[in-house]
Amino acid sequence: MTEAAFNWPSFLQRWSDEWADSWAPDEALDEADEEARRARWLGFAPASAERIAALEERLGCPLPPSYRSFLEVSDGWRNAGGFVYVLAGTESHGWQEDEVGIGEMYREELDEDSTEEEIRLVEDMWDRTLPLDVESDATYVMLNPGDVGADGEWAVYCYRTWAGEMPERYASFREFMAEMYREFHHLRAGDPGSATEFVNATTRKLDAVVEQARCDALAGEYRRAEDALAEAVEYGRPRAAALRDQIRWLLGDSYLAGFDGLTDDPVYALEMLSVLAVGHVERSHDDAVWAYTVRPAPDDLHEAADEIRRQVGAGTFRYVTSGPFGDALDEARELARWGEADAAWRTVLAALPQWRPLGPCHLAPIGLLADALLGPLLTPERGRELLAAPRGEAAGGEVAAPVDLEPGGLDWLAAPGxxxxxxxxxxxxxxxxxxxxxxxxxxxxxxxxxxxxxxxxxxxxxxxxxxxxxxxxxxxxxxxxxxxxxxxxxxxxxxxxxxxxxxxxxxxxxxxxxxxxxxxxxxxxxxxxxxxxxxxxxxxxxxxxxxxxxxxxxxxxxxxxxxxxxxxxxxxxxxxxxxxxxxxxxxxxxxxxxxxxxxxxxxxxxxxxxxxxxxxxxxxxxxxxxxxxxxxxxxxxxxxxxxxxxxxxxxxxxxxxPGETYMTVTLGQVDETIARMTDLQS
Structure with missing residues (x-):
């Protein structure tokens, strides 16, 4: 979308209305926020052409298009996301020259392993950038005239000192504000202490997207579902992360995928914890980490969760489910234990239409990943095959023939691969x-x-x-x-x-x-x-x-x-x-x-x-x-x-x-930690 086509007044007013409605009438706010709530406006009066021109003259260069368009609607902004309390208008600007020394600190940490992006961020961010944060929670927001796109937009760098990470880069001020709007939604949707339900036209629209994504995923349209859920996750919509994490695990991407909210629901907790136990064992985490993982689960499930982790670590865990699908898993497990992996997987996939979810937050038999014999079958390629098969309430569609992974014969032993x-x-x-x-x-x-x-x-x-x-x-x-x-x-x-x-x-x-x-x-x-x-x-x-x-x-x-x-x-x-x-x-x-x-x-x-x-x-x-x-x-x-x-x-x-010699070697018990390292490195 071009800057000319973006409707700043509509976007900013929607944000203001949703922010004002997210507070209960009797909640106490500070004076500035109370004024914004009564006015239903987080911004200020528009900046005049003269004030914008004076700022550009002071800086010695024209402003980037999206920031200039924003100022024409509001000369500054309050509560940009959760950590920037006031964004600068035309009065507050002067060039940033690393007065606090953070840039120098980052330069000292650069080494031969630093990426080009890390070097550029450090070199560009702190010298001659335009700071936008007036009041914040240790958060710096800077417009960089040295990082300009083909559309004339300056990149925005947002650095949160308490996050301990590299700055986040946004291609333009408009992109930065869109992310802050999503952050506002995410924080308000996930605030357990809120005195009012966070519901508005945006949340209702996104919740409909989540439900459609669930239906698409069960029908085998997992790519479409994953894309839709990704946006809903950014807004913090309930179920979105939990549903997307199931897709991610089956595609081989388990990074920070913890089935948001499902481990504290007794309907889903044990199945999701069995999958998390796989990651726990693979990364050789200790008991304290597992205790933290299990903590959201109902107290009466903790003992069962600990037993699951023990079985996953020992390679004896069996994923159990009822009905015809469970019977097929028993058959597949018998094939897998004797090395017939392709036949075992065909058995699982053929029975998948008979699988039934535990509830509306369950997209697939993801507990298979923890099964000692069937879990190894679920490569990312086979995860895609599973996700592409209609199942649950969408069962009845055609299940594509799986691709066998076994080359057959013996000659594969003679070649690297x-x-x-x-x-x-x-x-x-x-x-x-x-x-x-x-x-x-x-x-x-x-x-x-x-x-x-x-x-x-x-x-x-x-x-x-x-x-x-x-x-x-x-x-x-x-x-x-x-x-x-x-x-x-x-x-x-x-x-x-x-x-x-x-x-x-x-x-x-x-x-x-x-x-x-x-x-x-x-x-x-x-x-x-x-x-x-x-x-x-x-x-x-x-x-x-x-x-x-x-x-x-x-x-x-x-x-x-x-x-x-x-x-x-x-x-x-x-x-x-x-x-x-x-x-x-x-x-x-x-x-x-x-x-x-x-x-x-x-x-x-x-x-x-x-x-x-x-x-x-x-x-x-x-x-x-x-x-x-x-x-x-x-x-x-x-x-x-x-x-x-x-x-x-x-x-x-x-x-x-007679007359022949031999040698005997006695080795001590290999340390368990070394054994784990060997397993991970292999």
Whole structure:
């Protein structure tokens, strides 16, 4: 809107009327405010053309358009927002030259990390600006003739000394006044001590916007709803922030999104607190912070809220809701716990039209974010899919097909990608005709007690650090388990010890033998099957450690064939199918072991890992061939972002023989704080 099209008289009169009506008739005001209330006018008489011209002559330059237009309507203003009590008119002006020294203080804090905006604000704000604040609560308002837009408007800088932040910049005086009007609304709407209800044409219009935004959000029009709610939030309208925060959390933006007012409502409190517990645990806040978070909730819910936080921290929280949607969540959770993330998410999304809100402030089953198994599925992309699906009272519309995140197959392990920064060592076991729950019986360590509670990759790594004693011959893995395609299960270790070809014993034979308990769902107690083992390490070729790839297959307890490629050496045994012939898959890579003579031997280890592209391509070919030959795959999303059951496998390395030496390392318990830091950094 151009300055000529902006109606200052109408805007300022509406502001004045709403301010006057926001006070109860018997509320005591100071003399100036009482006069403004009786007059229903926060301003003063218009400034004459002569007074404006005299000010411009005194300053030596013309005023910016919007401030000049404002003065023609009112020569100053009272109660601009909540902290500027009087804004300057034509009488009060003189150039600001940092008389109080705040600019110098900010200059001393500038360093090489300061942004261009921070430098410009500090340099421009305190030298030769036009102060507008006459009376305020430690708030400075300045027009800056050195920051001029194409429309001739001077930027306004507003600095609140008690806020401890950089100044707020507004492109023009009109923009600043519009924000102060919104601030007035926000403060009056949220004032619990007000003796009169704050209702007027503006609030009624905005409340209608909030209700329409709620309906739009339930119908899947979440972008339109979010934009509408953003304006209502600035005016402090009830429900607006609570509704918008639910959208923000599902889109991956949880910053300062605390579900305004819902944590003190018994209808919504526990669901919203379960989501806030996720942020609390991720940021490793202490009990005092959680107590502050829970404080608005009804007293009789505090104990339940504390238990929710404990379960979220332990990775055991289940989001429970009734009806068909709750039944679908149980089904999805069973899929997710075995690594079938895409199938689990499709189950959730298909059932979403059957979800029902707890009340008119509930836009989505946001408690899913706290669920130990289903929460990891809710990436920002899937949050958008959820928000775009009609639900609640708007259910009945078409739910778009979700986009699967799993690439399928095995070859994703051979290349860097969004899930990791470089090729990494890994090893896994695939077992046919066995449920994942059976794998501890087949290849578990002696004394293994079955599967552990599902955990993330970071939690698995922390558990490894806390195991205490390790040795160079006792090479047990803490492996994640799940389904690896139709009829196959996997045990995956993403933190293997170095491969020792002399002592390596493939667990494929043990894995393919008959199970002991047959306790897993769909298990075939007493029956054998096929099992395969893959071990890959990209090595550090520039440090004399070539890439390694091992594959072995066993059936009914006996190894049938295997091959190991280590640099230029290929070792094999048994009748290897032509599709898996290592000469075909690795021949060129094994022959080309030369290192770049110009490479820096002290280069970053990630660069070293990726320094053998021929080996990477060969590894990818091998993984593709294995996946095609046996119809198997590993779930990338579940292994890198989800929670999976784990168990300790038997050793992949034989005990030392006569005359062989070994080393044992004993580690103390890792400090909990360090473990948390590891989780956050990862």
């Amino acid at each position: 969004p899930h990791r920064t470089s090729r990494e060592a890994y090893r896994f076991i695939l077992v046919e005709s066995a449920h994942p729950a059976e794998l501890p019986d087949r290849v578990g360590a002696e004394g293994s007690s079955g599967l552990n509670t599902p955990m993330t990759a970071c939690e698995t790594q922390t558990t490894l650090l806390n195991r205490g004693e390790t040795s160079s011959y006792d090479d047990k893995a803490l492996a994640s388990v799940g389904r690896a395609g139709s009829g196959w299960s996997f045990a995956f270790d993403g933190q293997p010890s170095p491969f020792d070809e002399q002592r390596f014993v493939s667990p494929a034979a043990a894995a393919s033998g008959p199970g002991h308990s047959g306790s897993g769902p769909g298990s075939r107690s007493g029956s054998g099957s096929r099992a395969m083992v893959v071990w890959s390490d990209p090595g550090l070729p520039h440090h004399g450690s070539p890439a390694l790839f091992h594959f072995s297959l066993a059936e009914n307890g006996e190894e049938r064939y295997d091959f190991t490629v280590h640099g230029s050496t290929i070792r094999r045994s048994g009748e290897i199918p032509p599709a898996l012939d290592p000469d075909r898959l690795f021949g060129n890579a094994a022959a080309d072991t030369s290192a770049d003579p110009d490479a820096d031997p002290d280069a970053d280890s990630n660069a070293d890992r990726d320094a053998d592209p021929a080996a990477a391509r060969a590894e990818q070919r091998a993984l593709e061939a294995i996946a095609t030959e046996f119809g198997v795959s590993l779930p990338r999303f579940a292994l890198t972002h989800g929670r999976l059951h784990t168990f300790q496998t038997c050793s992949w390395t034989r005990p030392p023989g």
